Amino acid sequence: NAGVMQNPRHLVRRRGQEARLRCSPMKGHSHVYWYRQLPEEGLKFMVYLQKENIIDESGMPKERFSAEFPKEGPSILRIQQVVRGDSAAYFCASSPPQGAGGYTFGSGTRLTVV
Amino acid sequence: GESVGLHLPTLSVQEGDNSIINCAYSNSASDYFIWYKQESGKGPQFIIDIRSNMDKRQGQRVTVLLNKTVKHLSLQIAATQPGDSAVYFCAENRASGSRLTFGEGTQLTVNP
Numbered sequence: 531n532a533g534v535m536q537n538p539r540h541l542v543r544r545r546g547q548e549a550r551l552r553c554s555p556m557k558g559h560s561h562v563y564w565y566r567q568l569p570e571e572g573l574k575f576m577v578y579l580q581k582e583n584i585i586d587e588s589g590m591p592k593e594r595f596s597a598e599f600p601k602e603g604p605s606i607l608r609i610q611q612v613v614r615g616d617s618a619a620y621f622c623a624s625s626p627p628q629g630a631g632g633y634t635f636g637s638g639t640r641l642t643v644v
Numbered sequence: 645g646e647s648v649g650l651h652l653p654t655l656s657v658q659e660g661d662n663s664i665i666n667c668a669y670s671n672s673a674s675d676y677f678i679w680y681k682q683e684s685g686k687g688p689q690f691i692i693d694i695r696s697n698m699d700k701r702q703g704q705r706v707t708v709l710l711n712k713t714v715k716h717l718s719l720q721i722a723a724t725q726p727g728d729s730a731v732y733f734c735a736e737n738r739a740s741g742s743r744l745t746f747g748e749g750t751q752l753t754v755n756p
Contacts, residue, residue, distance in 0.1 A: 534687075563743055572733060572746045573688065586743055621687050623744070633678065633735075633744060635687040 532557070534624050534636035535604075542642045549609040549616070551639045555624030561585075562605040563623045563633070564597060573621060579605060612643045654751045663721040665750045667734035672715065674736040678744065679708060679719045683730045691719070691732075721752075729754045 535554040543549050555562050561580055565573040575589040579599035590597065594612075599605040609616055621638045657663050669677070675696040680688035694701045694708045694717075701708050707720040717734050731751050735744040 565746075572748045575743045575745065578743045589743075623688075634690065635680075637687045 534559075534622055534634050536620075536622050536636035536639050538639060539637065540640050540642070542644060543612045544644055545613055546611050549612050549641055549643075551607040551609075551620050551622075551641070552604040553607070553622030553624075553636060554604040555622075556634055559624035559626050559634070561625045561627070562599050563625070564605075564607050565621045565623065567619045567621060567638075569618075576607070609641075612641075614643045617641055617643045653748065654753065656753045656755060657724050659724060659726060659754055659756050661724055663719075663724045663728070663752060663754075665719045665721075665732050665752065667717040667719075667747045669715050669717060669734070669736045669747070671736065671738060671745075672712075673738050674745075676737050677708070677710060677717050678735045679706075679717075680733045680735060680746075681728075681730045682733060682749070688733060724752075724754050726754045726756055728752060 534556055537552050541549055553562060563578050564576040566576055567573045577590050577597045578586040579597060581599055582601050594610045596608045607620060619638045619640050621635050623633045623635045625633045678693040679691040681691050682688045692701060692703045692706050692708050694710050696712060699710050705722045709718045719732060721728055729752055731749045733749045734747045737744050
């Protein structure tokens with residue numbers, strides 16, 4: 531029973547390039563959450579998705595960032611025209627349908643912008 | 645040893661001692677709370693959770709206490725081991741299935 535799978539584990543991008551981070555939730559989980567963690571800081575909520583729906587994107591920067599969770603395939607967090615300040619660890623969590631609790635985190639993608 | 649959250653983000657204890665990590669939350673509507681352990685370079689790992697209709701829950705070597713009156717959560721680790729060294733985060737949410745809000749974390753260091 532695989533956990534939450536994130537890839538790539540490490541991603542290096544030059545300023546101005548695009549970064550795509552992927553997250554496959556646990557089997558049976560239909561809710562996906564993305565968090566960003568800067569060094570020596572806590573996890574900051576970015577976006578909460580269900581299949582084909584964005585439920586809460588209040589933590590997403592207004593520009594350059596987008597997320598999707600299509601009917602088939604993993605959830606994608608996309609960062610366009612990356613800047614050095616985007617360098618961080620991005621974690622994905624998934625949970626079962628509402629009411630069941632049980633958030634499980636992936637191992638994260640560490641994005642470095644050079 | 646005991647932490648006081650943001651004012652003491654690090655906690656150093658001797659192996660075998662009990663550790664207490666504290667967390668204050670602000671939203672009285674929060675009804676679900678989780679403690680996570682995060683080791684360097686890894687994702688948060690679930691330790692224990694508690695719902696707002698409880699004030700205490702025990703796991704293996706860990707106990708979570710919830711005081712809703714003062715909006716305070718604590719994690720007690722019995723007989724702390726070197727493998728317990730990590731950053732510990734509390735997290736809360738307001739309704740099942742909604743987003744988690746994390747505290748800033750406490751770095752626990754266990755000295756042999």
